[in-house]
Amino acid sequence: MNRTAYIRFELLRTVRNRRYFILALAFPIVLYFLIAGPNKSQNDLGGSGLSAPLYYMVGLAAFGAMNAMLSIGGRIATERTTGWNRQLRVTPLSARDYFRAKIITAYMTALAALGLLYIAGTALGVRLTGGEWLSMTGLILVGLIPFGALAVLLGHLLTADAIGPAMGGLVAVLAVLGGVWFPVTSGALYDIARVLPSYWLVQASHVALGGKGWGATGWFVVAAWSVVLTLLAGRAYRRDTGRV
Amino acid sequence: MIAPAGLELRGLVKTYRTGEREVRAVRGIDVSVRAGETVALLGPNGAGKSTTIDMMLGLTRPDDGTIAVLGGTPDAAVAAGRVGVMLQTGGLIRDLTVRELVSMMAALYPRPLEVDRVLELAEINDIGDRRTQKLSGGQTQRVRFAVALIGDPDLLVLDEPTVGMDVESRQAFWTTMRDFAARGRTVLFATHYLDEADAYADRAVLMARGSVVADGPPTEIKAMVGTRTIRATLPDVDVAELERLPGVTSAELRGESVVLVCSDSDLTIRALLERFPTARDLEIAGAGLEEAFLRLTADETEEAA
Numbered sequence: 001m002n003r004t005a006y007i008r009f010e011l012l013r014t015v016r017n018r019r020y021f022i023l024a025l026a027f028p029i030v031l032y033f034l035i036a037g038p039n040k041s042q043n044d045l046g047g048s049g050l051s052a053p054l055y056y057m058v059g060l061a062a063f064g065a066m067n068a069m070l071s072i073g074g075r076i077a078t079e080r081t082t083g084w085n086r087q088l089r090v091t092p093l094s095a096r097d098y099f100r101a102k103i104i105t106a107y108m109t110a111l112a113a114l115g116l117l118y119i120a121g122t123a124l125g126v127r128l129t130g131g132e133w134l135s136m137t138g139l140i141l142v143g144l145i146p147f148g149a150l151a152v153l154l155g156h157l158l159t160a161d162a163i164g165p166a167m168g169g170l171v172a173v174l175a176v177l178g179g180v181w182f183p184v185t186s187g188a189l190y191d192i193a194r195v196l197p198s199y200w201l202v203q204a205s206h207v208a209l210g211g212k213g214w215g216a217t218g219w220f221v222v223a224a225w226s227v228v229l230t231l232l233a234g235r236a237y238r239r240d241t242g243r244v
Numbered sequence: 245m246i247a248p249a250g251l252e253l254r255g256l257v258k259t260y261r262t263g264e265r266e267v268r269a270v271r272g273i274d275v276s277v278r279a280g281e282t283v284a285l286l287g288p289n290g291a292g293k294s295t296t297i298d299m300m301l302g303l304t305r306p307d308d309g310t311i312a313v314l315g316g317t318p319d320a321a322v323a324a325g326r327v328g329v330m331l332q333t334g335g336l337i338r339d340l341t342v343r344e345l346v347s348m349m350a351a352l353y354p355r356p357l358e359v360d361r362v363l364e365l366a367e368i369n370d371i372g373d374r375r376t377q378k379l380s381g382g383q384t385q386r387v388r389f390a391v392a393l394i395g396d397p398d399l400l401v402l403d404e405p406t407v408g409m410d411v412e413s414r415q416a417f418w419t420t421m422r423d424f425a426a427r428g429r430t431v432l433f434a435t436h437y438l439d440e441a442d443a444y445a446d447r448a449v450l451m452a453r454g455s456v457v458a459d460g461p462p463t464e465i466k467a468m469v470g471t472r473t474i475r476a477t478l479p480d481v482d483v484a485e486l487e488r489l490p491g492v493t494s495a496e497l498r499g500e501s502v503v504l505v506c507s508d509s510d511l512t513i514r515a516l517l518e519r520f521p522t523a524r525d526l527e528i529a530g531a532g533l534e535e536a537f538l539r540l541t542a543d544e545t546e547e548a549a
Contacts, residue, residue: 006351089302090327092323092324092354
């Protein structure tokens with residue numbers, strides 16, 4: 001089979017999907033200019049030690065990338081509901097290749113969201129070294145793994161009708177607690193935030209403070225969510241399709 | 245190289261559990277299809293046709309029994325890209341043109357047919373550039389047929405393929421299917437139209453309530469279930485005399501009307517009018533498959549009730 005051609009069409013479908021464009025690409029860019037624009041000269045946003053343009057650049061890139069990853073869940077739920085999933089199961093496409101195509105598509109679109117925000121950030125004066133750009137991007141890409149697994153899990157648990165609102169609510173909560181809109185630095189919110197994967201996505205911007213990035217806690221939280229959600233996603237898939 | 249073999253189902257059983265209720269969808273059926281044969285799986289809704297098809301494709305695991313598809317397991321045949329399938333229900337994914345969708349599916353098979361050729365076969369080359377979400381029901385069916393053909397399968401499985409098609413599309417569909425089968429491919433299609441089985445299959449397997457009730461040439465099956473009913477207003481007539489008319493299986497009086505169940509209604513109606521020129525308000529109705537099955541399996545129904 002020709003995997004490249006198959007993935008190319010998956011990508012084409014995504015690019016043509018309006019909902020994806022709005023949530024993953026247009027919305028974060030517009031919000032970025034609205035929020036970070038007026039605070040352009042603020043050098044220490046809410047005690048984070050980071051400038052407003054840098055903080056929100058990563059915050060909204062994380063938001064867009066999160067939406068891009070989770071949108072696979074909607075795609076899987078729709079394909080299940082319409083019966084397309086069954087059609088694919090009677091072709092030589094293996095389950096592994098099916099998910100690989102979905103995840104690769106999600107990562108490509110997440111990268112597009114990151115790229116756009118990086119350009120916008122640069123326009124508002126964000127300056128980082130090449131190494132910092134790279135390690136920050138690396139952390140975000142690793143931090144997106146739990147979201148890919150979560151999308152597959154929800155895609156197999158929920159119907160096409162239910163998944164839209166569920167995802168919307170989930171992203172809103174994860175974004176607030178993760179610090180997309182304002183830094184979460186103390187109190188009960190902080191305690192909750194530190195065990196959420198979205199918090200660590202936004203924390204990727206801390207590479208600008210001397211390259212430490214996540215630290216042990218961050219790696220542990222992201223790894224734990226990745227493992228647990230991947231196991232749950234695998235179980236949901238097998239239950240849903242009756243495959244062992 | 246696996247030798248070309250057809251389809252072999254032995255003692256298949258499938259029971260679904262929904263809450264407290266048990267639905268015995270398939271109750272131990274044996275079906276075999278030789279390579280190159282076109283076989284109709286005929287039966288009313290709820291006969292177990294779709295469950296049987298799901299099992300032979302590996303979409304559902306049987307509780308009991310064995311399945312051999314093209315000489316191996318269903319999963320192996322599917323993974324090798326040797327099976328083309330049109331399932332009963334199922335929409336298309338959106339945001340692609342018809343040509344793109346068929347090309348996307350072609351990418352999954354080891355030896356696909358040429359996309360343009362398949363669009364032509366399924367008579368959708370005129371809508372190749374249209375988005376899949378903007379198709380009519382009949383067009384969607386034809387695209388799904390193209391998807392079933394694209395892998396150049398040795399076995400084609402079609403579950404109620406003409407549902408939602410207009411008469412013209414139906415004709416074109418079956419012509420394409422015949423051409424495909426003529427190239428030595430094995431075809432199994434499920435239908436609840438006796439006429440489709442009669443016109444396009446070499447053999448028909450008749451299913452009712454999860455069991456195979458008949459298996460033979462379509463003409464034989466047609467003779468079994470293809471009865472018609474003649475109704476007419478004809479007062480003061482002797483039932484015994486009606487029963488003696490050629491082609492009549494049973495006769496009944498209902499007030500001024502007579503109801504004749506016939507195995508050959510053409511013969512009966514000529515004789516009826518010749519003998520009783522006063523007969524009027526004539527109506528001829530073909531018995532639906534459901535009705536025919538109810539008659540065929542009447543004893544079993546009473547037992548179950």
